[in-house]
Amino acid sequence: MSEATLSAKNQIVIPREARLALQLKPGDKLVVVVREDKVIVLQKPESYCAAIRGVSRGYPAGYLKKERQSWD
Secondary structure, eight states: OOOOOOOTTSOOOOOHHHHHHHTOOTTOOEEEEEETTEEEEEEOOSOHHHHHTTTTTTOOTTHHHHHHHHTO
């Protein structure tokens, strides 16, 4: 865990530890997500389609049918 400080120009420096973990370099794009009182900074995927591919796989048998029935 690292700490960052907001500058007078409302800028922060991504800590070295985080830059190395994500292999970030100058000019890379990031996505900033605000969730209530939290801010999440993510590396922008090259393709959003590729980034979410497979997300819906792996539901237990009958799960979706049960969920859809609960909507009635």
